[in-house]
Amino acid sequence: MNAGEILRDKRLVDAWAFLVEAYLNPAAAICLAHSPWVGLGLWLVLFQQPLLAMVGVMALSVIELFSIWRQRRTAGSGFSLPERANALLSALAGSWIFLPANQPPAVTAIMIAGTVMSGLLFTFLAKDLVAKSRLPALVWPYCVIAFTLFTIFPDAPVRSLEYFQWPSFQTGGPLALGETFLRSLGVFLFSPWPLSGIVIFTVLMAWSPALVLAGMAGWLSGAAVSWLLVMASAPVLWAATSYNFFLSGAALGAVFFVPDLRGLFFAVIGGALAALIAALMQVLFQYSAVSFLPIPFAITLYFGLVVLSAAPFGRPEDRIVEWAAKPEHSRIARDWLEARWGAAGTPLLGVPLQGPVEITQGFDDALSHRGAWRHALDFQRPVPKGGDEALRPSAWGEPVFSPVLGKVVRVSNDVPDNPLGTANFADNWGNHVIVEADKGCHVLVGHMMQNSVSVAPGQKVGYATQLGLVGNSGRSTLPHLHLHAQKGEAAGAPTRDFRLANYFSWADDTLFTTQWCASGHVGRGDVVVAAVANPDLRPILAGILPGRGIWTVSGQGNEAARLGSGGPIVLETALTENGNYAIRQDRDAWMVLALDFDGLRLNALRAPAGSLVALLAMCQSTVPFAAFAGLTWEDWLPRTYQGRALDYLKDFDPRRNAQLFSVALRCDAITYNGIPAFAITATPQTDLPGLPQSCRVTLAPQRGAVELVARYEEGTRTYTQISFEPRER
Structure with missing residues (x-):
């Protein structure tokens, strides 16, 4: 690849990153997602009404200019994702109100711009107010802006419904629930048509089935409560506000709590509560446009986060504080930590x-x-x-x-x-x-x-x-x-x-150290000894240099034919700000190794099964500083390397550790090119597609992993590092 191609590729990457941050992720955040592809699908929905979509694009463009100015002026960070999402929602609400008013373009532009700026201001206030409580700002700023607009201009919603030709919501009985559900998904994006709901459902399902399952559980629960109210002669117009049920279920069942059976229960509770609040708001505000805002969702979310995070309903470790990861990844991360260290907070x-x-x-x-x-x-x-x-x-x-x-x-x-x-x-x-x-x-x-x-x-x-x-x-x-x-x-x-942590377990028959434990419970009769770092191994693990390694791969048996004539593999090793090793093969194959208190440990992984990074991760999932020749230990790894969303449905299992598999490891002292080195052999304890029967990595001073041999039923695959270029970071 010549310099021109590299520069062109870099420009394409930079352009895509700009689109993701400025336009795609803010749109995805409206539906509680964190994916540019979801954002792209939601923009397709918005462009069913080109005027609204263009106003949204212009609003986010202005926000991006302000963000750049803010970064240069104050040397601080730009606008956050919730700030951009609220600005987009405020722009959509403002244009939905003011475009049909037949005012001069300058007046309309000023009113919409004021709405967007007010949305940003309220986002700042909400962020500061809830920062200490760990509650997300989300839609409250937009609710305040829309509430103000609908109150000041009470006739505007009726005019807007006619101008944008919104269809009326008629549930028509239980058989029409499917159409009602799809149309309700589009309401939050000012696009209440079945086609919009199909697009939203599809992109969300492709990204995170866990979110959609929780959202549907919330929606069905809310719809059931609403039907009970209707059967009891309560004048509830629930269909147009039922998107609150979906958002409440998705938020409590997957986005802010780990998605499992407990999360589905939270989703059902959230949908039911949102339905009751929505019915109450319709009565209080006499079925005005205010009663159809996402206020029930916001109230339900805050109530759920406060009540369901503590006993007896939930556990603190099931609460997802950082709203960014795919819900399925949050569950795997929770289960992975618990498999290694026990329940969160266990000393x-x-x-x-x-x-x-x-x-x-x-x-x-x-x-x-x-x-x-x-x-x-x-x-x-x-x-x-x-x-x-x-x-x-x-x-x-x-x-x-x-x-x-x-x-x-x-x-x-x-x-x-x-x-x-x-x-x-x-x-x-x-x-x-x-x-x-x-x-x-x-x-x-x-x-x-x-x-x-x-x-x-x-x-x-x-x-x-x-x-x-x-x-x-x-x-x-x-x-x-x-x-x-x-x-x-x-x-x-x-x-x-x-x-107990970082200890050797002694064999009952010989009282000889053969097994190392990162953490575990012990009982009467167990013999343990505090692990002491191996002075020959620890410098190797702690002294890996950042740089670029060139690897070749060869195969024996059927693996030779499967590999074909592939070219060399490049692995980049970099040091992160907190001293971890970030090892990357390409955009979809990378891992992070951390120097923990007791050894080198894998703490993040994304790689296709069978790739070099995935095999290295298996062998280096945990390497204790105390390892010596003959020592064995066990660890856990994520079962689905790629994290494909549809695997969540196919492999759904309510049991803990269902998405993990165990691996047995062994250390041996060897010589590599005349230099003392160590070999770590990993043997998966579960037969899964793409996994080898065993793999063995050789660790050498400064370069870390220099050779890996993976043994499959069909043959053997050998990766060898042929050159290494150290770098500063």
């Missing part, structure tokens, strides 16, 4: 003792870990293989380290240690330290030796900070260490669920 605690330790009492155990204090672990040294309890080594006097990063809030240091076989029931925890972790929970380490506590309240602690020594104080009959996470800083506060 991760390190093993507080060095060397192998045995869990002699776990969660809900038979001795003292019961009731409000059931989430706790007791540590002792393990019994030697083949021995009995009498041969168990004592942990007395061994150093105790902080299991979290945080700040000491409480200390007890003067409780006498008990003689063996006796306990001090007047002081449950004996000498203890309570640490407030940086991530918000409180952790208690107890039964330490008298006068051994070496930290003080207010002191910052890390994993290498010694807290004290193992003792036998408090409610303890023999030397051991007690650990739990709790709800508050007071000693005796109820405990809460937690996981």
Whole structure:
């Protein structure tokens, strides 16, 4: 590719990015989507009424000019997506009101421009008012503008209905629900015709079936409630306002809450509530145009976000704060995190003792870990293989380290240690330290030796900070260490669920370290040891250079014929602002590897199954700093690499982790071109299309992955990095 072609391609990419930001995404945001292709489809709907569409284009063009001026003038950011979307809606409302008024063009232009600017102003105000509550601005600014216009010009809506030849809404019984549904989709875009609804339904379904399913659940629920009101002789004109039901269901069931069975329940509740609010508004505003605005949707959304985010209705981890990702991706991301780390907010605690330790009492155990204090672990040294309890080594006097990063809030240091076989029931925890972790929970380490506590309240602690020594104080009959996470800083506060993190699990028969765990629950009899970084592997993982790598691929067996004579593959590795590795093969094949506290970990992926990036992601889903030859571990990966929207319908499964698959990994120490290196072998535990039976990546200093061998049933595929050009970033 010559310089001219590269420049032309860059200009095309820049032009497309401009269209997406300035015109396509604002249109998509009206229907709660975040896709330029949805925006393109919605513009097709808008251009069924060319005058309205042209006003919308001009309004967004002016907004873009203001955005550029704002960026240059203040060195700040341009207008956000909600601001642009509200400006577009305000422009459509203004033109719908003022174009049929037969006023001079200059007057009409001034009125529409004032409407757009007012919409922007109210968007700024709404954004500031709801910023701390994590509630989206969305349609409130547009509702305020439209409410004002319809109130000041009460006769304008009737004139506009005649001017734009809007058909009347007549439900005609249950059999006409399909047409009513399609027409209602177009109302929000001032285009209430079935063809508009078909286009909107199609582009939304192609982008996110989860959004459409939730929206339809909300619409049907709202329609059912409205029919009940009609049957009860309530004068409800629900068809024209039923788009509120769809938007409420989509927002609560997929956009702002993770789309699953709980989300569908939220969608049903949202649609029903929107129907009741819409009926109330029609009565209050005497069926004026104001009662057909998306105010029921806005009220329902805010009510739902406040009420459904907390117990007993929902869970905080199901709330989607960043409105950007496709709903299906949000569900996969939630399930992926939970498969790795447990439910959101679950504390991760390190093993507080060095060397192998045995869990002699776990969660809900038979001795003292019961009731409000059931989430706790007791540590002792393990019994030697083949021995009995009498041969168990004592942990007395061994150093105790902080299991979290945080700040000491409480200390007890003067409780006498008990003689063996006796306990001090007047002081449950004996000498203890309570640490407030940086991530918000409180952790208690107890039964330490008298006068051994070496930290003080207010002191910052890390994993290498010694807290004290193992003792036998408090409610303890023999030397051991007690650990739990709790709800508050007071000693005796109820405990809460937690996981151990970054530890080795020892085999029962040999007491030899063979398995590494990123996080997990342990129980009585388990033997674990805190993982320590491998000094040979960690520099390789943390020292990968940004740059461009050229790869070739060859095949054996049927894979050779399948690959054909493809050219080299280029992989670009860049460092992001937060120090992650962004590895890109092309626009649709990329991944992000993060240097986490315990190793190198995949945290974002988009790639076709079988591509080089997808195979590298499988082998590097997690590589612990503590890995050594012979160590094994497990991880989870997203099941659908490409994230095709229709796969959501085909593979819908209400169970957690339905869109994930597990992979078993193993580390081996090897030599690559005379240089010490490491090989990571990944074996999928699920038979899925496009996945190899196993794949093995070689990691070398500075260059990272330099070779990958994927084994399929039909043959073997080998990728080799033949050159690497380092860059600054």
